[in-house]
Amino acid sequence: MDFNVHQRSGPSQPALFEDTSAPQQQPNRTQPQAGPSFQQYGQYIQDPMVANMAMQYGSSLATSGKAYVEQNLDRYIPVSRVKFYFAVTTDYVVHKLVLLLFPFLNKEWGAYNNTGGEPTRHLNSPDLYIPVMGFATYVVAVAVALGNQGKFTPEMLGMTATTAFVWLMIEIGVVQLAMYLISVTTDIKIFDLASFSGYKFVHMIVCVVSAMILGSTGYYLSFIYSSAAIVYFLICTLRYIILPDSTEDRIARGSKRRNNLLLLIAFIQPLIMFWLTHHVTYGPDPSPLPKTSL
Template sequence: MDLPHQGYRASAKPRARAAPSTSDSILFDDTSSAAPAMNNPVYYTPGYNMAGPSNDVQGGAVPNNMFTDPMANAALMYGSSLANQGKDIVNKEISRYMSVNKLKYFFAVDTRYVLKKLMILMFPYTHQDWEVRYHRDAPLTPRQDVNAPDLYIPTMAFITYILLAGMALGIQKRFSPEVLGLCASTALGWVIIEVLVMLLSLYLLTVHSDLSTFDLIAYSGYKYVGMIFTVLCGLLFGSDGYYVALAWSSCALMFFIVRSLKMKILPALSSDSIGTGPSSKPHFRLYITVATAVFQPIVIYWLTSHLVR
């Protein structure tokens, strides 16, 4: 019974001696030597990648390599060329339907021009010189010539008219988003129809003039100024004030349209007497001018009468 017990104790002693092996010392040395390597940054020579992308970013090697790499430079140049080509294509497509430079011309206004233009629209009878001025065969900008058409006043007047229509409908407790949207779309649609009819008339009668599409939009959009004045007078003074303001703004706008279009549609009689055909007959041009002027009071009444009750 003692011999097995002694053998068991003898076999246990070597296991006790094997516990402090060399592997523990190696594991301890590796972890202690790896800690400084993680805490202390290691700087390498430029162009030498030793520990992957993270060490290059930490040492600042990636930005330098990216801009000095020929492939990266080629890709950057190719991307820039593609962006420039795309910009040129977009500008070309836009210029096919709308000239950006010409559109900027109609918004080249200042406060002095806006005030003088509004006075001419409401009191055109005192204005004497209606001729549009040119410089090197190019018309002067609106801020330089008060007779030049613009799109700033029609745009702001259209927005103001929509806001005023919403206020009028709200006072009468008839406001709703659908009614206001219908009012805005109707007002914009009448201008589009008027411009299209004007262009078609000039084309069918072969009338050559200096009028562009933007000019027609500007002259057609000036009616919003009279519409604002008419609605305000109707809200403040009732139906009597509305009809007085309607008569005044209609007559003023008709006078303004005739005197403005006369310089562009009605040329001098000496130039009309040359040649044959419908384009050489001034009465066709006179009919177009008068019809455009007479059409303005009808639209003003149609777009403002339902707002004043």
Template sequence: MDPQAAYMMPDPLITAAGQQFIGHYSQNLVHNTGGWIDRNLRPLFAVDDSYIVKKLGFILFPFAHRRWHGGHEEPKDNVVQPDLYIPLMSFMTYVLAAGYMLGLKDKFSPEQLGILSSSALACLTLEVTMMAVLFNIFNVKTWYSFLHYVAFCGYKFVPIIASMLLSLAFKNTGYYATICYTTLALSYYFLKSFHVAIEAANHENYDHKISRTGIYIVGIFCLFQPLFMFWLSYHLIP
């Protein structure tokens, strides 16, 4: 055998060791990923029909609600707990409703729907990222994780859909009236939920200044909700 060719052939021991390392790494990756999903993602989809109905009512009519403490229960056991099921389904429903509304205006096209979907995702991503960054910069602690921020920001698609549907029956009057009311409802829901979460996370070493800063940050996002909701829906109204 040519010495140079023999030199270039892989060592069986090295090959076996490499395969063993890759196999072990893959098993650890799957195990760790599965554990992360079980701990963080799966509970946010632990919902049932009763929870969905109650949560939609909670988002649209939060003013009469009395219990705001979430604890560590799954969403199906406590309507206060944020979930990812309703934001995901409401986003998909928003895209379908937008396609229907564009069709009514003879403006539907796959490209147009793609642009609208991308804009909605960009808006959501920007909002969630800014919330997480500001909380981190000002050292504001809450019971909520990054995925919970995604859930809260994704709830805006529920009132957007309601506004779009009512515009079909009541035109501009129904749209603007619904947008105004649901903006107030969503802002109240945001402020109340985060106020409780911030106080609960800092009850041992409560800092009034940090707590107030956290509420100010949430308040800023509440002020932007009408702009986001209007931007994502006004051009769809027939």
């Protein structure tokens, strides 16, 4: 009798439990390849051909970006027009400062060409270089004057610059509003107004320096002279623009509205000059120099 049990052939039954005793083969998965190392990138960048291509691409990108910025910036700010007001030379600056400080000695007052070209074409043409430099020098001069009085604080620099800039904008706005209300059309541009209004910073520097050296007496003497100088300069310069000399506009030349506009621009300068400089005279007057016995 055969006690050996023979397994019947047939479909295999699924195992209830997985046999983990025998090592199982892992599926053949593709191992990720290691990327290029930092050293390989460095060698790639140091390649002369790659470096030249990168430089050319960066240069072309910078050029196109600059052209795009200038093209879109001109829509809001006339950059080319602003450059015209800063196209000055050393000779022009020196002669213009002499003209501002001593306008009574000048005999040639003529209309300037504000349609193009550089300010150096005519001494009476406006520029923004002197007003900007005068504005910065005025702030420094006030800081030094207040420092001599023991009143200087770092906040005074920002306060002085902000106050002067705000009053300059108010002045330009008042003139523009006056031109609109009295219906006067002139060839003067807004940058021309900023230039002529900014020339008073040169005279304000003279007043502040005189106050530091000679005290309140020197301040008021220099203020009287500077006020007369800036008023005379503006009247002689702007009369060719606000009061045209053409035959066709004789009625406009004698118009009270145009005369009043010219006087407004000229005589508003001393008021703002006094308001922005009179506080430097609050300190004590400088002590007199000791007398030396011979």
